[in-house]
Amino acid sequence: MSTDTRDRSFVSAEEVARLAGxxxxxVSRTFTEGASVSDATRKKVLHAADMLGYHVNHLARGLSHERSNIVGIVVSDIPTPYQARMLDEMTRQLQTIGKVGMVINTTGDAGSVANALRQTLNFRADGVIVLSGTPDASLIASCVANGQRVILINRSDHIEGPVNVAVENAENAREAYLMLRRAGCQRLAVVSSTAGTPSLMAREEAFTAAATQDGMSIPVIKAGPTGYAAGAEAARQLFSRSAAPDGIFCVTDLLALGCMDAVRHSFGLSVPQDVSIVGFDDIEQAGWDSYALTTFRQPIDEMVEHIVQLLSQTEPGEWAQTIAPFKPVPIWRRSVLPRPAA
Structure with a gap:
């Protein structure tokens, strides 16, 4: 075979067969696990494949068997620490079971997520994992009807078909409230996000409900999308008031870090002496000495391991519609005062 031909296209199985005689x-049996082929033939084929630089076209092989080994991952806000860690863990664990993660970067809105799901159907993905946005029920039904497994992460949607893998948000938000009350905080506030995702809303609503039960009315500040800048702006709004809080629950760590820096650098206050702050997620930065943020650690490794186990099954079978929520672990650091003496 000429060099020009090899430069223009992939080496085919037919070319390997001709060279190996x-x-x-x-050739197909040689590269199919468990297929019957003699040792002599195998050696000839492998030698020819090595000489020609042949690689099996797994995509074409998968499509011929109605399995592409592609798993679509629909995600937005990839640079944020939580999403980046989830995506890193997801793609690495998928590779261990021979799956290829096809990452589709969306804005998180309904239209963007819908387009992403259609792309996974076009590529005949074995499954799709939705980290961001709330898919339309009819589109989910279309995915399921086409034999595609759909897994939602931290959604509260009651849609027929997909599995919802979630953490226990409400229970831990109530625990955050009790943390701050045990620290002696009397004036509480919530820093939330305009994103309005089910998981963030569940944390916000559970915290405010716990305060309401105690007869306490608390402000909820949403200064922008989930991020450091929104957390800092929320702090500026809270501490420009006459009755500034002495305890704040931020529905994500990234909001908490922005809030904490504004409290310290814009208002000259100390954490936790003047104000205690609790976050949620336990991103890497939360453990840095400059923050030492008290938070709740999401069990990302366990969640991803469970998802990969589901996708490694040959047939989805009778998947439960909702997986029992995974439980975050409270991580006590220096951003909350220790419990005062009785």
Missing amino acids: VSRSA
Whole structure:
């Protein structure tokens, strides 16, 4: 075969068969796990493949068997620490079971997520994991009807078909409230996000409900999308008031870090002496000495391991519609005062 031809296209199985002096089917069997082929034929094929630089076209092979080994991952806000860690863990664990993660970067809105799901159907993905946005029920139904498994992360949607893998948000938000009350905080506030995702809303609503039960009315500040800048702006709004809080629950760590820096650098206050702050997620930065943020650690490794186990099954079978929520672990650091003496 000429160099020009090899530069123009991939080496085919037919070319390997000609060089090895065997049939096309012998090449296919050589590269199919468990297929029957003699040792002599295998050696000839592998030698020819090595000489030509041949690689099996797994995509074409998968499509011929109605399995592409592609798993679509629909995600937005990839640079944020939580999403980046989830995506890193997801793609690495998928590779261990021979799946290829196809990352589709969306804005998180309904239209963007819908387009992403259609792309996964076009590529005949074995499954799709939705980290961001709330898919339309009819589109989910279309995915399921086409044999595609759909897994939602931290959604509260009651849609027929997909699995919802979630953490226990409400229970831990109530625990955050009790943390701050045990620290002696009397004036509480919530820093939330305009994103309005089900998981963030569940944390916000559970915290405010716990305060309401105690007869306490608390402000909820949403200064922008989930991020450091929105957390800092929320702090500026809270501490420009006459009755500034002495305890704040931020529905994500990234909001908490922005809030904490504004409290310290814009208002000259100390954390936790003047104000205690609790976050949620336990991103890497939360453990840095300059923050030492008290937070709740999401069990990302366990969640991803469970998802990969589901996707490694040959047939989805009778998947439960909702997986029992995974429980975050409270991580006590220096951003909350220790419990005062009785």
